[in-house]
Amino acid sequence: MFETVEPAPPDKILSLIGLFRDDPRPGKIDLGIGVYRDAQGRTPIMRAVREAERRLYDSEQTKSYLGPGGDPAYCEAVTDVVFGNASPRERICAVQTPGGAGALRILAGLIARVRPDATVWIPDVTWVNHASILADAGLASREYVYYDPVANGVRLDAMLSSLRGAAPGDVVLLHGCCHNPTGASLANADWDEVCELLLARGLVPFVDLAYQGFGDGLDEDAYAVRLFAQRLPEMLLATSNCKNFGIYRERTGCAFVMAGTGTQAANVLGHLLTCARVAYSMPPDHGASIVRIVLGDPALRADWRSELDSMRTRIAGLRVALAAALAARTGSDRYDFLVRHRGMFSLIGVTPAQAERLRGEHGVYVVSDGRINVAGLTEAQIEPFVAALTALR
Ligand SMILES: Cc1ncc(COP(=O)(O)O)c(C=O)c1O
Known part of the structure; x- marks a missing residue:
């Protein structure tokens, strides 16, 4: 049944997870997978979610x-x-x-x-x-x-x-x-x-x-x-x-x-x-x-909304900081679009070969189409990322 099966084409986003995990370089930067990260680089469990899990554990009667x-x-x-x-x-x-x-x-x-x-x-x-x-x-x-x-x-x-x-x-x-x-x-x-x-x-x-x-x-x-x-x-x-x-x-x-x-x-x-x-x-x-x-639960709902608001505000702040760092480094406004964009992602304008160089030479992981997860950056990673990106030109 399986003798003639060819390898399935790798998923260009998911394949980065394993590559990043196995990369021993301490300064590696993961802008590939699309998850939110906080200032410490963690994907946190939201406060209201934790509390809801506690309540669920205490009150759940069946798993039918x-x-x-x-x-x-x-x-x-x-x-x-x-x-x-x-x-x-x-x-x-x-x-x-x-x-x-x-x-x-x-x-x-x-x-x-x-x-x-x-x-x-x-x-x-x-x-x-x-x-x-x-x-x-x-x-x-x-x-x-x-x-x-x-x-x-x-x-x-x-x-x-x-x-x-x-x-x-x-x-x-x-x-x-x-x-x-x-x-x-x-x-x-x-x-x-x-x-x-x-x-x-x-x-x-x-x-x-x-x-x-x-x-x-x-x-x-x-x-x-x-x-x-x-x-x-x-x-x-x-x-x-x-x-x-x-x-x-x-x-x-x-x-x-x-x-x-x-x-x-x-x-x-x-x-x-x-x-x-x-x-x-x-x-x-x-x-x-x-x-x-x-x-x-009105209180949990309000807390969830406020934590979600702060996640959104953090991403917006990272967009401003990244655009400013790129403007300072390049002396141009060509990355100002980062501030106009919304959500976690932007296409940063690199070719698949350049995405490969970012990974190989700098330990910076972006998707091969040039997608970066802005929400994956920590403040401390902005400068190294900008240095790696501008070194491509
Ligand atoms: C545009 C878009 N739609 C849908 C999904 C599916 O998300 P999930 O299945 O994790 O809820 C994703 C996840 O990356 C997405 O980016």
Whole structure:
């Protein structure tokens, strides 16, 4: 059975984990894997999460099965955080999933069931897993214009005109905030234009909201989702709590569908549950329980929001400090885009060969497409990183 199996192509992000771990150089810098780190370089367990785990340990009565949709109370709590008051609740169904990636895969499976001939349009640079997940579900994908590597921003007009080429009923994958890997995100006025285009052309948004709270704030980062909820008949939405609760390995996310009517939403829910059932039967509970406990307790919820706010502020501060250090070293403003970008990531503009040199010569790990995790820097690493980067030129 396995004699002819060739090695699978390595994942360009995950393969860095092992390389970094095995690198003996003391000054090595990991800007590859996309996790938040604090000033000491640790990925902390948030205070409210710790407390929720304590309460869970003391109060949990059973570990019996919950069902393919997971915990409805978790889904309800996340619906509040994501949609605020903007949700047409009766038209929305939700299932808990193993992380945002699980939500993306379940929703891709749903599209394959209900609209197998739809093309899913993805940004011309996007998270590496998007195309793979869609292909795995048997869906066709095409790129729309998104990123301008010269101006380091979004090419909004070109994006809109490429989406005008989509057929009615096609699906458009959009990063709800904090675009990964570019960091270049849409402003609210841009979202308004995208929304009107989706409405006019009969396109269905498939929003990936993996970093809510890391851009401009918890509510601010939900602008697009809430706008679509008010203006559009349908939406697919994958959310993650792995990042905004710092519970990466607990695999906690939610797949939402907004349908045209409550009856349609109920019908869709049955298919989402089947997609989950055949893939993994039921999602893991621990992370969802943490989120449910935190969001259900006003004091814990407030503490979580404040810690998340300070994480976001720290990333923004690192962006300013990094841009300033690069300006001082290069005598130019060409890295000022770092301050305009949002979320953990930016493309720093190095080729795969240069990314390889950064690793080999300086022990600086960036993804081969030039993505850096700004949130992976400590203040003390800014100067060595800037020195390594500018030594490439
Ligand atoms: C854009 C995007 N979507 C979804 C995910 C999935 O996150 P998780 O499955 O850890 O919740 C990630 C993780 O890196 C991401 O960057």
